[in-house]
Amino acid sequence: MRPLFTCIAFLVAHLALGQTPVSGVVRDSASGQSMEGAVVTFVDLGGKDSTRTLTDSRGRFFIHREAKGDFVLMFSYVGYQTRAYQYPASMQTDVGAIDLAPFIVRMKDILIESPPIVLKTDTIEYRASAYTVKEDATVEDLFKKMPGIQVGADGSVTAGGQTVTKIKVNGKDFFGSDPKMATKNLPADIVEKVQVIDEKSDQAKFSGFDDGQRTKIINITLKKGVNGGYFARATAGGGTDGRYQASLTANRFNNDQQLSLIGNSNNINSNLFSFNTPGLSLGMGGFMSNYMNTMSNTGGANSLTNMANNGDMGFMSAGGNSNQTGVTTAHSGGVNYVDQWGKKLSVYGSYLYGYGSTVMDQQTAQQYFFPDSTYYRNQHQHTRTIQQNHRFYLNIEYTIDSVNSMKISPVLTYATMNQDNNMDFTSLDAQKVVSGGGIQAYQGSNSSPNLSGTILFRHRFERPGRTFSVNANLGTSTTSEQDDNLTTGQGVVDSLHQHYNLHTRTSNNGVRFSYTEPLSKDKSMEAYYLYNNATSYNDKRTYLVTDTGSFFSPQLSNAYTSHFITHQAGLNFRENKKKYNYTIGFGLQPTSLTGGSDLKDTLPATAQSRVNFLPQATFTYNFARTKIFTFRYNTAISQPSITQLQPLADYSNPLFITYGNPDLKPQYTHTFSANYNQFNLGTGKMLFTFLNASIIRHRIVNNTIILADTGQANRPQNLNGYYNVNALYVFSEPFKHRTWVLTFIGNATYTNDVSLVQNPDHASFVSSLPSTGHNWVVFQSATVEYYRKQWLELTAGVNYTGNWTHYALDTMGTGTFSTWAFTQTGRVDFLKTFSLNYEFRYSLNEGLQAGIGKNIALMNVWLEQRVLKRKGVIRLGVNDLFNSNASISRTSTGTYTQDVQSSVLNRYVMLSFAYKFQKFKGIQKTVKPRDGVMVMPQ
Structure with missing residues (x-):
């Protein structure tokens, strides 16, 4: 028909x-x-x-x-x-x-290449030469040009709204799992293409079945000529107020062998190293650090925070991270090694050392909402933190024979932290009349060695598609901490001086067996079984310090052990067609949670057993080579932490007393996600969309009651009703062979955050009332870019962020916050060797609480001259020209809103010199980009 x-x-x-x-x-x-x-x-x-x-x-x-x-x-x-x-x-x-x-047509000096973007099922691939970047640009500069990739002021990378956890080079890990090591140290001109990947686990990639373990990574493919040569760059500079910087980056590539060295020392917040080592934090002391760690542990602060002056995540790249909170002196160094030892053995790994000393001042304004009242708390704190971190990563891939292979991946870290924190606070009633206040002085130090790793064995049978694999994960860590905390205030406590020693030990060991069987040409099945045993031990000894000496406090001390054991067996079915593929499956998971005190026989023990049903599904449909839709559904279980389970009052911070709850159930999370991507190869127009929703049953929240006018008591408790929905889109269209590029980015998030608040008739945990906070965060930006050949680059943008919170109990009020940000950046090359660069941002903030700054004008300017046959660069720059930079954030939860203004690095002038050494065999240098066409000399 x-x-x-x-x-x-x-x-x-x-x-x-x-x-x-x-x-x-x-x-x-x-x-x-x-x-x-x-x-x-x-x-x-x-x-x-x-x-x-x-x-x-x-x-x-x-x-x-x-x-x-x-x-x-x-x-x-x-x-x-x-x-x-x-x-x-x-x-x-x-x-x-x-x-x-x-x-690929060669006519004298002309090479015509592939389209700038290619869409695949789990991958978005960018051709690097399609994006104009300045001479001597880094990979970070290149990422900022690629639609859908955003680089934060702290160097973090997001793609499609999701955090990038790792960057690989030619498919191999580069300095472990720290993306900044690649983005800030590799030059853009050696990159062939950039792949944004929703990466499956090693076992899932082998078996072909999605086990739900996905991470957002980026793989950088280098140009072919790079495989025989080296690149090095050294920088040194000095400035006003004692500012300095010195760095060295060296990379050598010889076919399968790669060797990279980095070194860095500065006090301008240019951190090439991330210090967020798992398990290491000083959350026992300090007014805000203790409270926010407590809230995050119990799920009470898992709401949305927007950075008032960081709305444009790619802003401020002149030198250092201008919007990083505090002022940091950093020293770091490391080596990354990749090699092929014979035909069967591949080895790649890295070692990193980092030292950071950060000084920060913070102003915090909080408003708490309760059914019959509201009250405020303002505080100022000064913090100095010193961290050291050693990290060693290794990957060994061994091909035993044509059907058997093994991968071993050990990770060893050792970290230390020392912190001094001095804080003064004031409490105010609903009429903002001072009702209490006090001071807190804290000193603490800890150290934490961690050892973990995975072992993956893979076997392929003679029949195609039939496989067997075993994946074992092993991990152990210990933390030793000493803290001294003096709190003086009105109301709850007049003066309390504590010293405590904390020792924690955790282990997490598991194994997963997987067997796949082909059912037909395009259908297959997987059967799997996994076992996991997580054990935690927490031993805290508290001493009360008085004028007459130090005395052990049995009431404030405890030693607690918990065991969480899971078994899981399941089946997955997969069908793979030309236009679509899908996987559906389920698992049955019996769990056992036990815990008890080693010091106090009178405390109740924890003993829980249950069986969880864990379904999952994925579906991908390829409408065309340039249009792909993907849907995923997954479920997961997360158990309570040991500090949440132990039934003991924790007075480490007497302003925020916490109680454990041995009856806590594990959280059960449903996650739905969908994304649709399309790209027009003829015009370069692209659209990326992403939708994510999560529902949490038995969510662990804070049950909060007020103690007099200066403190709170919190107890974790399970509560249903939490859900979160997030939608993101990125639209970009180039005009006139990428002379103009117009980009729109939009993001909207709705959170239905549940919590428990104090009953106005009775201040106890058992009589608390359920409360729901409805939180909207909306972000919209528009950016236009203009490129005039290679000598002129201009961008202008505007973005808006709105944060609205409404509480189901009308008596608890509402909270509104918004910010408009206007940005403009430029680069103009003149007189053959000179380049003038600037970055400007003006932020208008509305709805902040008293004492928090509102409007911010931030500008960086620098002039460069290329010397020594363009291998050297002399730079004279001014950071924060108007001396008005600040970091402001808003957090909203089910019971409070919080505005925080943190000190940042302000105005300084810096003169620096950089020199690069570079030699590659046959590498081609881009001289003139066009939309979809690249002209290159041979």
Whole structure:
């Protein structure tokens, strides 16, 4: 029936308009697939009639013409050979299939490359040479040009709204799991392409079945010529107020062998090292650090925070991280090694050392909402933190024979932290009349060695698709901590001086067996079983310090052990078609949670057993090469921490007393996500969309009651009703061969946050009332970029962030916060060797609480001159020209809103010199980018 309707439509059009329709289909000669977006140009040789159209999603085109004479049809597509055919005037209907061949055409000094973006099932691939960056740019600068990738002021990287946890180079880990090591140390001009990947676990990649363990990573593929050569860059500089910087980066590439060295020392917040070692924090003392750690542990602070002056995540790249809180002196160094030892053994790993000393001042304004009242708390704190970190990563991949292989990945870290914190606070009632206050002085130090690793064995049977694999994970860590905390205040406590020693020990060991069986050509099944045993031990000894000495306090001391054992068995079914694939499965998980005190026999023990049902599903549909839709559903269980389970009052911070709850159940989380990506190869227009939703049963929240006017008591408790929905889109379109680029980014998040608040008639945990906070965070930005050949680059943007919180109990009020940010950056090269650069941002903040700054004007300016045959760069720069930089954040939860203003690095002038050494065999240097076409010398 469909061909009949098509013929009738052509006939009606011909009779009605007096035109002869011409149609056909454009295909890829290699794959035979139809090509959407191919350009079809019609030229009438007997007259002046000329028109142009694009093929549809099936590669078809239709052109209506007046029958004057012979005509020519020209077919073109970016990255393919252009073809032209002449037809007689009598040609009236279908010209048939036109096959276009991919090409690399060399005409003297011209090389035409592939499209700038390629979409795959789990991967978005960018061609690096399609994006204009300044000379001597780093990978971080390149990422900022790529739509869908954002670089934060602290160097963190997000893609499609998700945090990038690792960056690989040529498929191998680069300095472990710290993305900044690659983004800040590798030059952009050696990059061939950038791949953003939703990476499965090693076992899932081998078996073909998604086990739900996915991480967002980026793989950087280097240009072929880089595999035989080296790159090095050294920088040194000094400035006003004693500011300095010195760094060295060296990379050597020799076929399969890669060797990278880095070194860095500065006091301008240019941190090449991330100090967020798992398990290491000083959360026992300090007013805000203790409270926020307590809240995050119990789930009470898992709401959305927006940075008022960091709305544009890619802003401030002049030198250092201008928006990083506090002022940091950092020293770091490391080595990364990749090699192929023979045909069967691949080895890659790294060692890193980092030292950081940070001084920070913070102003915090909090408003707490309760059914019958509200109250405020303001505090100022000064903190100095010193951290040291050693990290060693190693990956060994051994191919035993043609059907067996093994991967061993050990990780060893050792970290230390010392912190001094001095804070003064004031409490105010609903009329903002001072009702209490005090001071707190804290000193603490800890150390934490951690050893973990995985062992993966893989076996392929003779029948294709039949596999067996075993994946074991082993981990152990210990932390030793000493703290001294003096609190003086009104209301709850007049003066309390404590010293405590804390020792924790955790182990997490498990194993997973997987067997896959092909059922047909495109169907397969997986059966799996896993076992995991997590043990935690927490021993805290508290001493009360008085004028007469130090005395052990049995009431404030405890030693507690918990065991969490899980078994899980499940089945997964997968079907893989040409246009789509899907996986559905489920697992049954019996769990056992036990715990008890080693010091206090009178405390109740924990003993829980349950069976969880864990379904999962994934679905991917390829509408075309440039249009992909993916849906995922997953479930997960997370057990309470040992500090949440032990039934003891923790007075480490007497202003925020915490109680454990041995009856806590594990949280059960449902997660739904979907994304749709499309890219037009003809125009360069792209659209990325992402939708995520999560529902948590038995969510662990804080049950909060007020103690007099200066403190709180918190007890974790399970509560249902929490859910979160997040939607993101990125739209970008280039014009005039990427001379202009217009980009829109939008993000909206709704959180239904549940909590428990004090009953106005009775201040006890058992009588608390459920409360719900409805929180909206909306972000929208628009950016336009302009490039004039290689010498001029201008960007201008505006973004808006709104944060609205409404509480179900009307008596608890509402909270509103918004910020407008206007940005403008520029670079102009002149007199052949000079370059002027600037970055400007103005933020307008509304809805902040008293005492928190509102509007911020931030500008960085620097002038560069290239010397010594353009291998050296002299830079004179001014950071924070107006001396007004600040960091402001808003947090909203089910019971309170909080505004925090943190000190940052303000104005200084820096003069520096950088010199690069570079030699690669056969590497090609980009000289003129165009949309989808790259001109390069040979």
